[in-house]
Amino acid sequence: MRILLIEDDRVIATALREQAEGEGHSVDWAARLDEASEALATTSFDLILLDLMLPDGRGLPFLRSLRAKGSQTPVIIMTALDQVSDRIEGLNAGADDYLVKPFDLSELSARIGAVARRYSGNPNPLIILGELSINLADRRVTKATRNIPLTAREWVLFEAFLQKPGQLLSKPQLEERLYSFDAEVESNTIEVHVSHLRKKLGAMVILTERGLGYRLGPA
Numbered sequence: 001m002r003i004l005l006i007e008d009d010r011v012i013a014t015a016l017r018e019q020a021e022g023e024g025h026s027v028d029w030a031a032r033l034d035e036a037s038e039a040l041a042t043t044s045f046d047l048i049l050l051d052l053m054l055p056d057g058r059g060l061p062f063l064r065s066l067r068a069k070g071s072q073t074p075v076i077i078m079t080a081l082d083q084v085s086d087r088i089e090g091l092n093a094g095a096d097d098y099l100v101k102p103f104d105l106s107e108l109s110a111r112i113g114a115v116a117r118r119y120s121g122n123p124n125p126l127i128i129l130g131e132l133s134i135n136l137a138d139r140r141v142t143k144a145t146r147n148i149p150l151t152a153r154e155w156v157l158f159e160a161f162l163q164k165p166g167q168l169l170s171k172p173q174l175e176e177r178l179y180s181f182d183a184e185v186e187s188n189t190i191e192v193h194v195s196h197l198r199k200k201l202g203a204m205v206i207l208t209e210r211g212l213g214y215r216l217g218p219a
Helices: 010-022 033-042 059-068 084-092 105-119 152-163 171-178 189-201
Strands: 002-006 026-030 047-051 075-079 097-100 126-129 132-135 140-143 206-209 213-216
Touching: 002 010, 002 033, 010 026, 010 105, 026 033, 026 171, 033 059, 047 059, 047 105, 059 075, 059 084, 075 084, 075 105, 084 097, 097 105, 152 171, 152 189, 152 213, 171 189, 171 213, 189 206
Parallel strands: 002 026, 002 047, 047 075, 075 097
Antiparallel strands: 126 132, 132 140, 206 213
């Protein structure tokens, strides 16, 4: 997923970014709300991780503004504000989840996965695709009881197709899933990952629409 992290504490932001990128997500970091607004004006994100106390303002009015403009991007609030009233206010403002600092990084990963599944229209973490059995919660793919290991990048790319079955995804759309603003992207990166997925999961797992992009196949 392409994630926008809005957090002014550099130490916390570094830890969160390393955690998410270690799982194959691409993360763009904004330390201020104005930086976040600039990023949102030019890029489509799959998820926003939002701190509530930023140097140039509070996160809740920012979130309300996003929802008022019609943004449906899922938002997970991360804050030290731990009162029940704070959580209620955050959720009522349009947040999809609310995490109180400090929290375990593995819990954040689980909540990111849960929110992503809800927005894909299938909260069930188990998917059957041909002979493949896919567990979205623990990122496990099996074929005839045999576990098929995927790298973090391979998984995120495969997950992008699982979230939009039957839909055509262009190369730029897939690159946005994998890379943040400051990452260097090789011209054949998507082709290489798709080739690896086909070798591991089956030649028909991802179909090519020449000149247009790729779509999920029958596996």
